[in-house]
Amino acid sequence: MTYGKIKKNDADLFEYLTNRSFKNDEKLSIRDDFDVKNLNYNYKQVKNNDGSLSIFYNKKDEEKRPNNYNLKISEDKKTISLSPNSNPFDLELTYKIAKENGWKGASSSNKELTLNSMRIAFKNNKDDLFFFQLENSLISLNDVKSVVLNEKMSNSNLINLYDNKLTNNSIDDQRQFILSKLDKRYDTDYVLKELNKDRSLKSILNDKDDLYILKIDHKNDLNNNNKNENSNKRRYKF
Secondary structure, rough: OOOOHEEEEEEEHHHHHHEEEEOOOOOOOOOOOHHHOOOOEEEEEEEEEOOEEEEOOOOOOOOOOOOOOEEEEEEOOOOEEEEEOOHHHHHHHHHHHHHOOOOOOOEEHHHHHHHHHHHHHHHHHOOOOOEEEEEOOOOOOOHHHHHOOOOOOOOHHHHHHOOOOEEEOOOOHHHHHHHHHHHEOOOOOHHHHHOOOOOOOHHHOOOOOOOOOOOOOOOHHHHHHHHHHHHHHHOOOO
C-alpha cells in the first residue's frame, strides 16, 4: 500500500510512519570528525550532498538503498529523524547523539515515539525521564506510569513534572501522584498542605525544618526508662 492510500485510509498509521522525528531549537554540536561508531560500533554514517547525515545499521547497503537509513540528522543539525522501522537500539542511539552533542531535551509530535524514547532515556539515566517530550501537547499520568512502572522517580523528575505542568491531569490528581512517589522520609501531610498553597514543589523540597518525618527511637526511650528505674531503686534503697 502506498503512503497516499495509507494517508487516506488510516490517518493514525500514516502519522506513525511518516512523522518520526525529534527537534530542538539548538543545533547539535556535531563536528566534522563525528564518528557514530564511537557511540555504537554497529552503525555507520554517510554524509549526504545536502549536508545532512544518514546513519545506517552496518549491514545495510547504503548505496543501493540510500533512503533506508535508521537515523538522519538534518543539515541544520536541529532535527533527528527516524525510520518507520526504528527499534530500541535506534532510539538509544538518538538519545546518545542528542545528549552528548549539547541538546538538553528534544520534542516530537509523535506520542508513541516520544513514550518509547522516554523509556530509553529513563533506562540510561533516571534523571532524564523527561528528556524527550511531546510537542504542542501533554502526556497523562498514566503515560508516565507506563514508562517508569514501579521504579522510583527522582526529585528532579517530580519537580519537572509538577512545576512545569507536563501532564494533562487535574491539579488534585497531580498532587496525589507526587505524594505517592515521594521519599518515605518526607511528611506527605506537610507537602500536601504547602502544595495547596500553590507553592512550587522545588521550594517545598528545599524546606529543612518541616519536611522530614521525626523518628522516635522507642527502643532508646525504653532503655532510658529502665536505667532511670534502676537508678531510682538504688537511690532509695534502705
